[in-house]
Amino acid sequence: MRYLLVEDNAELADGIVKRLAMDGHAIDHAATLAAAEDCLAVAHYDLILLDVMLPDGDGRDFLARSRAHLETPVIMLTARAQVSDRVGALDQGADDYITKPFDFLELEARCRAVLRRRGGLARNQIALGPAQFDPAAGTLEHDGQTIDLRNREIRLLEIFARHPGQILSKAQVMDHLFSYDAEVTENAIEVYVGRLRRRIDGMGFRIETVRGLGYRMDTDAP
Amino acid sequence: MIQTASIGQRLTLLLAGVAAALSVLSWGMVTSLAAQAAARTQDNVLAASATTIAETLRSEQGEVRLELPYAAFAMLGAISEDRVFYRVIAADEVLTGYDDLPAPATSEIGQVVFDTGQYRGAEIRMSSVTRLVLAGMERVAVTVSVAQTRDGVDAVTSDISRLAGLLSVAFFFVAVALSAIAARLSLRPLNLIAASVSRRGPSDLRPLLRAAPADLAPLLDALNRLMERLRLSIRRSEDFIAEAAHRVRTPLATVRTQAEIALRTVSDEAEKERLRRIIRAVDESARSAGQLLDHATVAYRVEDLARDRLDLSDLARQTAAALEPTAAMRDIQFTLDLTPAPIRGDAVLLDSAIRNVLDNAIKYSPEDTTVSLQIVLDAAQARLRVRDQGTGLGDGPMDVLTERFRRGGNVAGVVGSGLGLTIAAEVLRAHGGRLELENCENGSGACVSLVLPLV
Ligand SMILES: Nc1ncnc2c1ncn2[C@@H]1O[C@H](COP(=O)(O)OP(=O)(O)OP(=O)(O)O)[C@@H](O)[C@H]1O
Ligand SMILES: [Mg+2]
Numbered sequence: 236m237r238y239l240l241v242e243d244n245a246e247l248a249d250g251i252v253k254r255l256a257m258d259g260h261a262i263d264h265a266a267t268l269a270a271a272e273d274c275l276a277v278a279h280y281d282l283i284l285l286d287v288m289l290p291d292g293d294g295r296d297f298l299a300r301s302r303a304h305l306e307t308p309v310i311m312l313t314a315r316a317q318v319s320d321r322v323g324a325l326d327q328g329a330d331d332y333i334t335k336p337f338d339f340l341e342l343e344a345r346c347r348a349v350l351r352r353r354g355g356l357a358r359n360q361i362a363l364g365p366a367q368f369d370p371a372a373g374t375l376e377h378d379g380q381t382i383d384l385r386n387r388e389i390r391l392l393e394i395f396a397r398h399p400g401q402i403l404s405k406a407q408v409m410d411h412l413f414s415y416d417a418e419v420t421e422n423a424i425e426v427y428v429g430r431l432r433r434r435i436d437g438m439g440f441r442i443e444t445v446r447g448l449g450y451r452m453d454t455d456a457p
Numbered sequence: 458m459i460q461t462a463s464i465g466q467r468l469t470l471l472l473a474g475v476a477a478a479l480s481v482l483s484w485g486m487v488t489s490l491a492a493q494a495a496a497r498t499q500d501n502v503l504a505a506s507a508t509t510i511a512e513t514l515r516s517e518q519g520e521v522r523l524e525l526p527y528a529a530f531a532m533l534g535a536i537s538e539d540r541v542f543y544r545v546i547a548a549d550e551v552l553t554g555y556d557d558l559p560a561p562a563t564s565e566i567g568q569v570v571f572d573t574g575q576y577r578g579a580e581i582r583m584s585s586v587t588r589l590v591l592a593g594m595e596r597v598a599v600t601v602s603v604a605q606t607r608d609g610v611d612a613v614t615s616d617i618s619r620l621a622g623l624l625s626v627a628f629f630f631v632a633v634a635l636s637a638i639a640a641r642l643s644l645r646p647l648n649l650i651a652a653s654v655s656r657r658g659p660s661d662l663r664p665l666l667r668a669a670p671a672d673l674a675p676l677l678d679a680l681n682r683l684m685e686r687l688r689l690s691i692r693r694s695e696d697f698i699a700e701a702a703h704r705v706r707t708p709l710a711t712v713r714t715q716a717e718i719a720l721r722t723v724s725d726e727a728e729k730e731r732l733r734r735i736i737r738a739v740d741e742s743a744r745s746a747g748q749l750l751d752h753a754t755v756a757y758r759v760e761d762l763a764r765d766r767l768d769l770s771d772l773a774r775q776t777a778a779a780l781e782p783t784a785a786m787r788d789i790q791f792t793l794d795l796t797p798a799p800i801r802g803d804a805v806l807l808d809s810a811i812r813n814v815l816d817n818a819i820k821y822s823p824e825d826t827t828v829s830l831q832i833v834l835d836a837a838q839a840r841l842r843v844r845d846q847g848t849g850l851g852d853g854p855m856d857v858l859t860e861r862f863r864r865g866g867n868v869a870g871v872v873g874s875g876l877g878l879t880i881a882a883e884v885l886r887a888h889g890g891r892l893e894l895e896n897c898e899n900g901s902g903a904c905v906s907l908v909l910p911l912v
Contacts, residue, residue, distance in 0.1 A: 244707050250714030257721055288703050314703040314710075331782075336710035336743050339717060344782040386785040387824075406729075410721060414786065 236346070236359070236371060238262045239280040241271040242312065243289050247335075251284070254339055259397055267291045275305070281371070282346055283309045285329070295327045302328035308349045310342075338414050344386060347373055361396045364439035364454040368396055377438045387412060388431050395442060395452035404449040464647075465640045472636030473629075480625035480632075487621035492614040496582075499610050502532050503584035504569045507603040510543070511588045514601075519593030521547045529603070537609025542576065542583075547590070547599040554602075561585035561602050579606040646670050650677065662688040705746055713739045740872045748876040751809055755880050759887035763803040769839050769909060770795035772804060773830050776811040780819065787824045791815075794831040798839035800909045802888045807909075810884040810892075813877035814843050814905050820871050821903070822847035834911065838890075841907040850903045855894040885909065 238255060242248040243266050252262045263278065265271040268291050271283075287294045298309060311332040330349040333342055350371050361368045366377040373389040375382050384392065394403060394411045405421045412427065413419045428450060432442055440454040462470075509529040515522055523545060533541045544554030557576075564570040564587060572583045583604035589596045646669050653667055664681040713736055720732045777791045784791060818828040826846040833840045848867050850858065857863055859882040862875040882892040890909035897904045 244711065247707055247711040247714060250711055250718060254714055254718050254721075257718070288700070314706040331779075334743075334747065335706045336713040336739055338740075339714075340786055341783060344786050348782045348785070385788050387788050406724070406726075 236260045236281045237279070239265065239271065239274055239278075239283045239307075241265045241268065241283065241289065241294065242286040243267065244286075258339075258343070268294075268297045271297070272301075275301075275307075280307050282349070283307050284342075285309050285311050287311060287313045295329075298329055299327045308353050310345060310349060312337075340390070340414050343390075347371060347389070362454075363392075363396060363452075366435075366438045366440060368392060370396065375435070375438070382434070384434065387427050388434060391427055391431050392435075395450070399452055399454060402445050402448050402451045408450065465637075465644050468640035468643070469633070469637045472639065473633045476629050476632030476636065480629040483628075484618075484621050484625040488614070488618035491617035491621070495610045495614050495617075498536060499582055499605065499607070500571055500584065502536055503571070503582060503603050503605060504586070506530065506532050507569060507584045507586045507601045510545070510603065511586050511599070511601040514545075514588055514590050514599050516590055516592040516597075519595075521552065521590050521592050521597055521599055523552065523599075525553070533603070533605055537605075537613070539606045539609040540579075542581070542604040544602045545599060546602075547592075548597045552599070558583065558602055558604060561600060566598070576604065576606075579608065581606050582610075646673055647676075650680075654680070662691070702746065702750060706743060709739050709743050737872065741874075744872050745874040745876075748874040748880070752876050752880055752883075755806060755809065755883055758803060758806055759883065762806075762887055764801045765804060766912070767800050767802055767804055767807065769798035769800050769807075769841055770832055772807050773811055773832065773841055776808050776815060777830060780812065780815050783816075784819050784828065787819060787822075789819055789822060789824065790827050792827055792829045794829065796832050796834060798832050798834055798841075798909075799912050800839060800888075801912050802909070806884045806887070810881040810907060811841065813881045814892075814907065817877055817905070818843055818845040818847070818903070820873065821845065821867065837911055839909050839911050841909075842904060843906070844897055844902055844904045846902045849896040849901060850894055858894060859892060881907070 238260055240248060240251055240255075240262055242251065242264070245266070248264050248266065252264055255262050263274050263280070265274050266289075268289050271285075274280075285294045285298065289297075294311060298311075308330040309328070311329040312335055313332050314335045330352070331345050333345055351373065359369070359371065361370065363375075366375055368375050370389060370393045373384050373386075375384055375392070390412055391408070394408060405424050408424055408428075409419060409421065412424065428442060428444075435441065440452065443451050443453055445451050506529040509526055509532075510523065513524045513526055525543075530541055533539075542555045542558055544556060544558045545552040559572065559574045559576065561572055561583065562570050562585075564585065566587050566589055569584055569586045572585070574581060574583065581604045583602055585600055585602040587598055587600045590599050591597075650665065650667060650669060650673065653665065662684045664684060665677060667677075669677050716732050716735045716739070720729055720736075723729060723732070773795055774793060777793060781791065815828065815830075822828065822845040828843065828845045831842045831844075833842060851865055851867060853866075858865060859878045861879050863879075864873060864875040878892065878894075885892050885907055888909055890907065893906040893908060895904050895906075896902070
């Protein structure tokens with residue numbers, strides 16, 4: 236996915252760019268609305284993350300102005316927990332909003348929900364053996380059939396899909412799977428891996444347990 | 458507010474005063490004109506009568522003779538029933554008539570003169586005319602006087618005066634009624650402006666665009682300027698809160714993001730644990746700041762509650778949709794069983810009440826469960842029931858959970874500030890409804906109901 240981040244706080248922007256890059260996304264950063272317009276003029280983005288308060292204006296006003304010719308979905312970053320603000324952001328054509336500070340898993344979940352709602356966008360499909368996995372939409376296609384995966388299943392599958400053939404430790408998997416404010420045990424991971432295995436059964440790829448080390452995805456399996 | 462006499466009353470009173478003065482004036486004028494007219498009529502008839510009698514004077518064998526023509530008295534009888542007296546004097550000698558009639562004022566020959574005097578106990582009006590009659594070789598001055606009492610004339614005058622008085626009183630009452638109507642009519646634009654201001658919702662501070670008479674333009678201008686100032690000051694304080702939140706929460710976001718990045722890069726378990734604690738602390742303070750802000754907003758919005766027509770099912774559907782990604786992160790699904798339920802209230806507040814209840818259902822339920830939203834209607838109430846499959850609300854008293862900063866014993870590590878149910882309960886109370894907390898009948902999970910009066 237290619238993101239445009241419009242955020243004036245340099246440190247926060249730097250963090251968000253790094254953090255999203257870790258998940259394999261490409262991010263351009265604009266510190267002002269003017270810079271954002273320059274970016275939009277030359278590149279195509281899958282999603283825009285737009286701060287509400289920017290030095291050269293209000294993100295909502297920008298949205299109201301450019302919504303007519305802007306097809307890219309927009310998620311507002313707001314610092315206010317106030318409800319009226321949320322309503323205002325959505326009224327002005329934002330697809331969703333998220334309040335700072337946010338959990339990146341939640342950001343991802345909201346992006347996915349927005350992209351699913353919008354539909355019809357060119358997406359990055361990942362081939363898993365004979366099956367096609369679309370992490371943005373959360374779908375798995377096999378044999379002409381499409382199944383919708385649940386949130387955790389998508390995340391789990393995505394971790395393996397992005398590291399094909401590599402052994403991933405339980406700790407690594409856990410970082411991708413659970414919010415950091417939740418107390419989870421490694422047992423929980425076994426539960427989820429077990430469930431995902433049942434879902435992908437017979438699709439021509441599988442997740443193996445590497446005793447004492449972790450898991451590995453095998454896409455060449457019969 | 459100190460109440461002075463209303464403009465309408467003042468206007469009516471003023472107009473009534475003017476009407477009263479005019480009535481008295483017109484009554485006086487009519488009365489005096491009537492008296493004058495009656496007197497003039499009597500004078501004319503008296504003069505005509507005296508002249509007619511004088512016309513019949515002639516001389517016969519050196520003697521002055523006259524005939525008293527019937528017409529001369531008939532005329533007088535025609536205007537009133539008053540008694541008539543006459544006298545003819547020729548060369549200081551009474552020819553005929555009442556010789557004790559008062560003497561007339563001297564006058565030139567042929568000129569009619571009038572006198573007013575007392576005769577036989579009554580006031581009389583007398584007209585006299587003097588003619589020269591040739592009697593033999595002599596010219597004799599003959600004076601004819603005709604007099605009439607004034608009772609009839611006065612009666613006519615007072616009749617007219619009474620009638621005029623009655624008319625004036627009637628005129629006065631009609632005028633008062635008309636001035637009351639006029640006062641009301643001229644105050645109508647003012648009342649319309651007042652009505653259109655009071656019909657507005659609490660947050661509607663747009664300028665009034667209603668057409669108004671030129672006299673009211675300054676008032677309308679002043680009102681609009683006040684509204685504009687109010688709008689600016691509210692906007693400034695809202696901006697201030699937004700700015701404050703921005704300043705607090707942006708650095709928190711930076712810390713959280715950096716901590717997440719660090720968590721991805723370190724592998725030492727103790728260090729990871731420290732980073733997780735940082736993240737939890739950030740989440741706790743962000744949650745508290747957010748809930749405190751929401752609570753403050755609720756407190757100020759319920760002061761002057763909007764009463765828009767809303768459908769509870771729409772609100773529930775929208776709020777559930779907004780929270781769906783959050784629920785999906787824990788693989789929790791919403792099931793909706795909603796029927797339309799017309800209510801009145803503030804959509805923003807009701808959204809935050811529903812949001813807090815749903816947020817609890819998500820937070821306190823195990824992963825991979827279902828939260829159901831159902832609307833049940835009875836005659837007067839709509840009930841939005843939110844059930845989860847979590848541990849439930851415990852065995853203790855439930856009302857205390859709506860107290861400020863009160864958290865249950867089941868929170869174990871779940872981020873929260875203890876304000877969610879406080880906010881929900883306050884919003885519902887302001888809408889004339891209530892929040893009901895219970896454990897589900899089938900033993901597991903909480904069942905939280907938002908009860909609102911139907912319209
Ligand atoms: N659906 C639920 N299941 C179990 N316990 C609940 C549920 N809803 C509320 N509670 C209990 O009631 C307490 C008060 O809830 P409340 O929403 O007011 O505060 P909170 O969730 O702790 O904090 P926050 O202000 O962040 O919402 C919670 O701490 C929890 O113990
Ligand atoms: Mg709560």
